[in-house]
Amino acid sequence: MSEAVAVLAPAPPLANVAEARFAGPRALTLDSGQVLPELTVAYTTYGELNAARSNAVLVCHALSLDQHVASDNPVTGRPGWWDLMVGPGKVFDTRRFFIICANVVGGCMGTTGPKDINPATGQSYGLSFPVITIGDMVKAEAMLLDRLGIAELLCVVGGSMGGMQVLEWMATYPERVVSAMPIATAAKHSAQNIAFHEVGRQAIMADPDWCGGDYQRHGVVPSKGLAVARMAAHITYLSEAALQRKFGRTLQDRQHFSYAFDADFQVESYLRHQGRSFVERFDANSYLYITRAMDYFDLAADHGGVLAGAFGKLKSRVCVASFTSDWLFPTAESKKIVHALNAAAANVSFVEFATDTGHDAFLLDVPEMFATFGGFVSSAADHRGVKRVG
Amino acid sequence: MAHLSQDLAVIADMVLPGTRVLDVGCGDGALLEHLARTKNVDGRGVELSQAGVNACVARGLSVVQGDADSDLADYPTGAFDYVILGQTIQATRYPRTVLQQMVRIGRHGIVSLPNFAHWRMRTSLLGRGRMPVTRALPNAWYDTPNIHMCSVRDFSELAQELKLTIDRVVSLRGGKPHAVKPFSISANLFAEQAIFLLRGA
Known part of the structure; x- marks a missing residue:
């Protein structure tokens, strides 16, 4: 949230x-x-x-x-x-x-x-x-x-x-x-909601720094995976109308497309920020366990x-x-x-x-x-x- | 406590103490609160407007935001002793279905409605050629929520067609309640409102 x-x-x-x-x-x-x-x-x-x-x-x-x-x-x-x-x-x-x-x-x-x-x-x-x-x-x-x-x-x-x-x-x-x-x-929990959670979990598990869940012992954090999980989930907490109203197609700090894969659009920049800040306060394995608990409900x-x-x-x-x-x-x-x-x-x-x-x-x-x-x-x-x- | 309108007072009079009541289109919950206080009634409400739901919830009443046309199907059969449609039936899209749901969910149904055959309505339409705007029906034709107006006689005929038993009819005439017969010609001419106590087959 x-x-x-x-x-x-x-x-x-x-x-x-x-x-x-x-x-x-x-x-x-x-x-x-x-x-x-x-x-x-x-x-x-x-x-x-x-x-x-x-x-x-x-x-x-x-x-x-x-x-x-x-x-x-x-x-x-x-x-x-x-x-x-x-x-x-x-x-x-x-x-x-x-x-x-x-x-x-x-x-x-x-x-x-x-x-x-x-x-x-x-x-x-x-x-x-x-x-x-x-x-x-x-x-x-x-x-x-x-x-x-x-x-x-x-x-x-x-x-x-x-x-x-x-x-x-x-x-x-x-x-x-x-x-x-x-x-x-x-x-x-509906099939669609389980599906979204699975995307998040797979993003975490696909991060090499997840280390099979053992990242603490390896002194790393699967921050990329957790951030992607959060970005995907965050979209589901909003609505099309809210995203359109907040961001539309507005570009982020630029007048023209970069013709590359930077965060050209404000909405991209916003999601990346959501992902980054989530990693600072949330544990990736906790995310796996808690989403699972919801799926089982x-x-x-x-x-x-x-x-x-x-x-x-x-x-x-x-x-x-x-x-x-x-x-x-x-x-x-x-x-x-x-x-x-x-x-x-x-x-x-x-x-x-x-x-x-x-x-x-x-x-x-x-x-x-x-x-x-x-x-x-x-x-x-x-x-x-x-x-x-x- | 707020003073009950006259049709609600007649409805309240028809409800036996200690029963379970569903008030469909319960507004601000005045009737449900009255029934809970004076007749120990276990009441529930259905109301379309947010303001009405808020008022009810703040009174401690159990009210579901929804409408008679789509949401009555969700209620179990025989769940209530009375299902009340106070000045609601004429605002529904499918009055026949709503009435059938009413007697399915409740052992009794109580319906109050404005009588479109009241002499003032008749003279307004006949004399002025305009859709009547009266105390009981104060809205202009284009902004009225009442999309299915009927007379006392019309409603009695529909009840008969649906094989509902009409146990009692009370007319409000000059604000005073009178027991009348469903097909009474004078009730159809002089009742401003009518309140029906019904039962399913």
Whole structure:
């Protein structure tokens, strides 16, 4: 995902950056049957947990994002990816709610992933890291909440892969979820989405510096492969209209074609920049593992092929949201979720926002989205008796 | 709480307490909220406008953005006790299909509609030769969302043709509700609006 553009510049909320360590022979048993003997979960919180422990909001991050939701990212120095949504007076008001976001299992921002040391060998995991699933990510989040003494989530929210985690939460821990907001997501990864991920993975693996996944030991980084993976993926997060509006056929710092393969066009230069900056903050093997987790996601398959079966015990209020120009996770996918929730007689709302900015719209300044989400969260909090601010 | 319009008050009166209700074209959710508060109704809504959906969601109601023509097919059969079409049927593209969906999804259907055969409409068309613009139908012909206008009698005939049972008809006349018969000549002349309580075969 691209980082959200900060339109306003208010003081970011006070962030508490922390880690939770889980040890023991079977710290986390994964869906694959393999175990992680040691697990560190890196997370950030904003605001304060109230005495009733009823104001916790879990934000689940997307593929290429991390736990730095609303405070400056320590690696890039840029504002948090959802600082338009999380902060004092915003949709997720940090004066009213206790916001938690954890880096996913397999990630590279502090939570245990392929670049960390395998305690069995004393070497980096690399490709010996077990394949993880969306379910495993959610299991680790649940362990973190247990550690924090939080039994119930006022809201669990996320876009894209974050939305997959939200759906998994609704299916696996329905009793812990008061309200849920799966945004720009799907109950299963489509063939087209798997195909795009495969292009990205093949780009990484085709880079000689990938070294069969063992690049850390060789002291190199498959930066070219990872950059190409990011460039291809980034196109899928935008829309044709947004690319046309932003770049058109405008040339980059020149009046005429170079008649060579430099970045003549602005759009090329932009994509190259996206690729380069991604390499500085993301681990190539993490990218392989996390894209795989998304590919494997199919919530209906886990419930006898019937998606409604995943939501049988759900009492939560749910707000499903999509964007008109999102062709990666199109509205039709959100409607399938809504259909299943209706079939399970769940309390579901659905809204489709009109924007031309594509899949990444959920990270951007969409006032209608803020209005809907704000109303939804605030009414869930009122219903649950969470005190209003002021 | 917002005051209910008269047709919504009549609709609310038809709904039994403790039931499940789907309000198609629920607007800002006034009826659903009223039913939840006064009759312990478990309600859901369908609404086309973003503003309406936002208002509903902020009220804590469960509302799906969508339209009657395309989205009712997604609802399971017999999922609701009542499916309500409040001032909605005349704005749908396929009123017949929508009515069939209504009685498939709900055990009962409630439809309120403006009566195009009201005497004011008749005199407007007859006397002035213009499409009527009235309190119940305030839009000019070119910007009205109402594309399938009908009279009380027209609707009664369609219900009969679709083999729906008409359990009750209430007319609003001068803002006051009156129980009427589906094919009553005077209702067709004097009802500004009519509210039908229906059942499938």
